[in-house]
Each structure stands twice: as C-alpha cells, then as structure tokens.
Amino acid sequence: MNIILSDQDIGRIERSLDKMLSSSGAHCALLIDRSGQLISSSGDPSTLDVIALSALTAANFGATSEIARLLGEDEFALLFHKGKNENVHFSKIGTEFIMVTLFDDRTTLGLVRLRTEKVVHELREIFTEIMERNKGE
Amino acid sequence: MAFINFSSGEIQCKIIYYGPGLGGKTTNLRYIYDSTNDHIRGQLVSIDTKGDRTLFFDFLSLDLGKIRDYKIRVQLYTVPGQVHYDATRKLVLRGADGIVFVADSMRVQREKNIESLENMAINLKEKGIDATKIPLVLQYNKRDLEGSNIPILTIEEIERDLNAHFKAPFFTASALKGDGVFETLREISKLTVRDVSRKVLSKGQT
Numbered sequence: 001m002n003i004i005l006s007d008q009d010i011g012r013i014e015r016s017l018d019k020m021l022s023s024s025g026a027h028c029a030l031l032i033d034r035s036g037q038l039i040s041s042s043g044d045p046s047t048l049d050v051i052a053l054s055a056l057t058a059a060n061f062g063a064t065s066e067i068a069r070l071l072g073e074d075e076f077a078l079l080f081h082k083g084k085n086e087n088v089h090f091s092k093i094g095t096e097f098i099m100v101t102l103f104d105d106r107t108t109l110g111l112v113r114l115r116t117e118k119v120v121h122e123l124r125e126i127f128t129e130i131m132e133r134n135k136g137e
Numbered sequence: 138m139a140f141i142n143f144s145s146g147e148i149q150c151k152i153i154y155y156g157p158g159l160g161g162k163t164t165n166l167r168y169i170y171d172s173t174n175d176h177i178r179g180q181l182v183s184i185d186t187k188g189d190r191t192l193f194f195d196f197l198s199l200d201l202g203k204i205r206d207y208k209i210r211v212q213l214y215t216v217p218g219q220v221h222y223d224a225t226r227k228l229v230l231r232g233a234d235g236i237v238f239v240a241d242s243m244r245v246q247r248e249k250n251i252e253s254l255e256n257m258a259i260n261l262k263e264k265g266i267d268a269t270k271i272p273l274v275l276q277y278n279k280r281d282l283e284g285s286n287i288p289i290l291t292i293e294e295i296e297r298d299l300n301a302h303f304k305a306p307f308f309t310a311s312a313l314k315g316d317g318v319f320e321t322l323r324e325i326s327k328l329t330v331r332d333v334s335r336k337v338l339s340k341g342q343t
C-alpha cells in the first residue's frame with residue numbers, strides 16, 4: 001500500500017496541526033504513520049531530528065500497543081511522557097497514524113489533551129478520505 | 138508503506154535488513170553511516186544491548202538524490218535477529234517496502250539462515266505481504282572469511298538453501314570491510330522505488 005499525498009492534503013493536515021498548536025500552547029506537532037515515517041510537521045522542532053523521532057515514536061507506540069494487548073487491554077487511553085522540560089503526548093489517528101505533540105510547562109497536559117482530541121477527529125476524516133482514494137494498492 | 142508527497146516532490150520508503158542474529162545487519166548500517174556525508178543522512182539510532190546485539194532495531198534515514206523529478210528518501214531499519222525477539226521483529230516489519238536478507242556465510246549458521254528466511258516469510262504473510270512479491274535482495278555476508286580457518290558455505294550452497302525459490306538478486310559482501318554494502322543498498326533502493334512508482338503509475342497518477 002502506498003499513500004499519495006497532494007499539495008491539498010498536506011495543506012489541510014498542516015492547517016489542522018497549526019490550529020491545534022496555537023490553541024493548545026504546544027510548540028511542535030508531528031504526524032507520522034505507524035511504520036515510522038514522517039508525513040507532516042508543524043511548529044518548531046528546533047534542533048530535533050524529527051525523522052529519528054518519528055521512527056522511535058512509532059516503535060514505542062507499537063510496543064506499548066502490544067503490551068496493552070498482552071494485558072488484555074484494547075489499548076492504553078493515555079500515552080504521555082513527562083520530562084523535566086519537554087513532554088510528549090501521543091494520539092492515535094485511526095489505525096494507521098499517530099500525532100505526536102511536544103510541549104513544555106508553558107501549557108498543561110489537560111489543555112493539550114483537550115485540543116488534540118478535537119483535532120484527532122478532523123485528521124481522522126482527512127485520512128479516511130486519503131486512504132479511500134489510495135485504495136486498491 | 139511508501140509515501141509519495143507531491144507537495145515536496147519526495148518519495149519515502151522503508152527498507153528492512155532481515156536475517157539471523159550476528160549475521161551482520163547492524164554492521165551494514167554502521168558502514169553506510171560511516172561512509173556517507175551528514176548532509177544526506179540522519180543519526181544512526183540503535184536500540185541494542187550495550188552496543189552489541191540489536192534489541193529492537195537500528196535506524197538510519199538516507200537521501201539518495203533524485204530519480205526523475207523526485208527526491209528519494211529511504212529509511213533503513215534492521216530487525217533483531219535473535220529468535221526470541223520475534224514480537225519486536227514484527228513491529229519493525231510494519232509498512233516495509235523492500236527487504237535485504239543478510240545471510241551469514243559461516244557454515245555453522247546454515248540452519249539459522251534458513252530458519253530466519255522462513256520466519257521472514259511467515260511474518261510478512263501475517264502482514265498480508267507475499268515474500269515473493271515484495272522487492273527483495275539477498276546479501277551473502279562475511280565473505281572475507283573465505284580462506285581463513287573458519288568453515289564457510291559456498292555461494293552455490295547458500296543459493297540452493299535460500300534463493301532457489303525467490304531467485305532474487307544477490308550480492309556477496311563483507312559488511313565489516315564494506316565490500317558489497319553499497320551494491321546491496323543500491324539494488325534494493327532501485328527495486329523498491331521501481332515497485333512503488335509502478336504501483337502509482339498503474340493507477341494513472343503521475
């Protein structure tokens with residue numbers, strides 16, 4: 001299965017991510033697929049290697065899902081890592097995609113969760129359309 | 138799962154180095170990392186047991202320049218070859234667009250090569266991928282041991298063991314010295330990009 005992204009698709013995804021960033025106070029968002037490839041990013045990753053981050057995130061996410069499955073859980077409701085300065089929040093977009101949100105103490109987990117939940121719906125719709133169009137691969 | 142981004146003019150694909158434990162998968166990636174300029178590659182990320190055996194994967198992102206008008210970026214991964222890491226191997230295999238199977242030429246590893254190849258076919262099948270259809274290149278590694286006192290398999294033996302069915306392109310290599318490493322990478326990249334573009338073109342979208 002290959003995914004073809006048009007200018008328009010990328011534009012829509014970026015707008016959704018931008019909107020989420022400005023309303024949540026998070027500073028960077030990445031949209032990646034479950035195999036670890038970066039699709040789109042928004043905000044300021046500063047010196048971060050976003051490509052390596054994407055690969056590691058997908059692996060981490062995959063491992064965590066497997067742990068949930070072994071424990072008889074469907075999935076864990078909250079995936080979040082807290083650091084001294086940086087925090088990372090993960091949201092599942094349908095079955096194939098993940099949104100990674102980076103934020104620091106200028107905002108809160110509560111607000112980030114609220115705003116990401118909203119944009120998850122939007123992104124899920126966008127990707128349903130894209131996948132629909134790419135069917136038959 | 139390859140991504141074709143019309144907006145940035147980029148094709149991204151995922152290539153996996155598969156094979157038995159200690160076969161030389163990580164050594165391939167290290168050699169590629171060491172011999173490329175940091176303008177075209179990212180960090181080499183390794184999740185391993187203290188710099189030795191791969192626990193989860195190694196990862197290296199590489200720009201291969203342009204094919205036609207598209208920038209080609211490949212994401213190289215290795216799997217952990219040790220038998221008991223099958224669960225993590227499956228995770229890494231997700232969305233693979235092409236595979237390099239690194240076989241160990243050491244005679245004592247003969248069975249391990251065969252087992253690993255069978256394991257690969259099973260794991261791909263679980264993901265709905267037919268091992269005979271996905272772009273595949275075999276690498277017969279550790280050929281530098283030829284002529285040493287360590288018994289190694291002949292090319293004919295490895296071919297019969299592993300490639301009778303696939304008839305995939307193969308390269309002899311010494312990942313340790315670098316022989317055959319880029320030849321292998323070039324071939325799998327070419328096959329993978331060709332496969333991806335063929336699928337895109339067949340849908341009438343160029």
Ligand SMILES: Nc1nc2c(ncn2[C@@H]2O[C@H](COP(=O)(O)OP(=O)(O)OP(=O)(O)O)[C@@H](O)[C@H]2O)c(=O)[nH]1
Pocket residue numbers: 156157158159160161162163164165189190191192215216217218219278279280281282310311312313314
């Ligand atoms: N002589 C020789 N040794 C090699 C060659 N390639 C790798 N090795 C050695 O074989 C050992 C294992 O190599 P790795 O690259 O770590 O093997 P791997 O396939 O990644 O193993 P796992 O991570 O356990 O799956 C190391 O000691 C390497 O130095 C080669 O071409 N020739």
Ligand SMILES: [Mg+2]
Pocket residue numbers: 162163164189190191215216217218
């Ligand atoms: Mg390794």
